[in-house]
Amino acid sequence: MEGWGFALPTTWEELSEEIEKVEGIVVRRNVSLRDLTSWRVGGQVPLMVDVCNLSAFLELIQNLEKGKVCWRVLGAGxxxxPRDEGYEGILIRLKGELSQASLGGGGFVEAGAGISLPKLASLALSLGLGGMEFLSGIPGTLGGALKINAGCFGQEIGNLVEQVLIWERNQGLHWVNRVQAGFGYRSSSFKKEGVVLIKALFKAFPDSKEVIKKRMEELQARRAEHQPQGVFCAGSVFKNPVGDYAGRLIESLGFKGLRVGQAQVSNKHANFIINLGGAKADEIRFIIKWIQGEVFRQKGIFLENEVEFWS
Ligand SMILES: Cc1cc2nc3c(=O)[nH]c(=O)nc-3n(C[C@H](O)[C@H](O)[C@H](O)COP(=O)(O)OP(=O)(O)OC[C@H]3O[C@@H](n4cnc5c(N)ncnc54)[C@H](O)[C@@H]3O)c2cc1C
Incomplete structure (x- = not known):
């Protein structure tokens, strides 16, 4: 493939012009992470690139790698x-064909990593396919979910997956099966630099649409009962330690309602930190670090982050 016509060092403007020439790509300049994350925090990013098909993605990534340009994939955020200072690189989002799903041969659902989990769950419902109900309440994309093996109420996405197509630095495109994906509690082998999840094949089993819908409603009701609703947050902040619950531990130390600036530990569920409006990422970070320190000091347990800090 021909490389792009820029020579390093280059400006974001020049780079943006080169990227815009690729068919199947939409470029936006100077975006705010505040508009792109569920916590509604974070500073500016010079370029965000929506890629709509695989060949556009490959052309983009190969040239970014060649030019040693920093990039990150963003799902639903x-x-x-992120940092209040923003991120000095390119955000890549998988859109178009890379965010669609359909029923393929052999009864497998094939889904692009950019699809939202609620959309994937509704597609399964419309096809009368069971097993994906729990995904309807997780507001992420498939790519973000596979990376941390997202799950709830005793179910995890890794158990549904047969194969994942990934692009990997120095290896290019290749398929990974469930064993190679190394799914564990909120972890997978995709949790490393230079990996982009492209699409996945899922097992699905035929079931009654009424039953699937009822299961979705039950899960939603459980979520509404225990977790804050309609707030700016990122779900559970910490992983549960072995044999206990992060929320229970934090609550037992009296930290519900703890507030720093506009960030607050939820009064409903202590493993949620809420942006009350206009919070800084640093305020949230401060609460996370502080809770981690106190839980360790008082209980001898280290709470590992479930959310990812972007440097
Ligand atoms: C209200 C609420 C409830 C939640 N409930 C749950 C829950 O029940 N269970 C649960 O597990 N989580 C839950 N979450 C957390 C979150 O929704 C999940 O972790 C989700 O899977 C993250 O996906 P995302 O697309 O938003 O990822 P992002 O936050 O956009 O990104 C997370 C990481 O994944 C990477 N990434 C994203 N897409 C790709 C890709 N295609 N290729 C490579 N890397 C990629 C990013 O670079 C980043 O490193 C909740 C969040 C909220 C706000």
């Missing part, structure tokens, strides 16, 4: 804590 529902599991990241």
């Amino acid at each position: 529902s599991n990241i804590l």
Whole structure:
């Protein structure tokens, strides 16, 4: 493939002009992470690139790698804590064909990593396919979910997956099966630099649409009962330690309602930190670090982050 016509060092403007020439790509300049994350925090990013098909993605990534340009993939921004200073690189989002799903041969659902989990769950419902109901309440994309093996109420996305197509630095495109994906509690082998999840094949089993819908409603009701609703947050902040619950531990130390600036530990569920409006990422970060320190000091347990800090 021909490289782009820029020579390093280059400006974001020049780079943006080169990228815009690729078919199947939409470029936006100077975006705010505040508009792109569920916590509604974070500073500016010079370029955001929506890629709509695989060949556009490959052309983009190969040239960014060649030019040693920093990039990151953004899903729905529902599991990241960015910096107030922003990110000096390119955000890549998977859109168009890379965010669609359909029923393929052999009864497998094939889904692009950019699809939202609620959309994937509704597609399964419309096809009368069971097993994906729990995804309807997780507001992320498939790519973000596979990276941390998202789950709830005793179910995890890794159990549904047969194969994942990934692009990997120095290896290019290749398929990874469930064993190679190494799914564990909120972890997978995709949790490393230089990996982009492209699409996945899922097992699905035929079931009655009424039953699937009822299961979705039950899960939603459980979520509404225990978790804050309609607030700016990123779901659970910490992983549960072995044999206990992060929320229970934090609550037992009296930290519900703890507030720093506009960030507050939820009064409903202590493992949620809420942006009350206009919070800084640093305020959230401060609460996270402080809770981690206190839980360790008082209980001897280290709470590991479930949310990802972006440096
Ligand atoms: C109200 C609420 C409830 C939630 N409930 C749950 C829950 O029940 N269970 C649960 O597990 N989580 C939950 N979450 C957290 C979050 O929704 C999930 O972790 C989700 O899977 C994150 O996906 P995302 O697309 O938002 O990822 P992002 O936050 O955009 O990104 C997270 C990480 O994944 C990477 N990434 C995203 N897409 C790709 C890709 N295609 N290729 C490579 N890397 C990629 C990003 O670079 C980043 O490192 C909740 C969040 C909220 C706000």
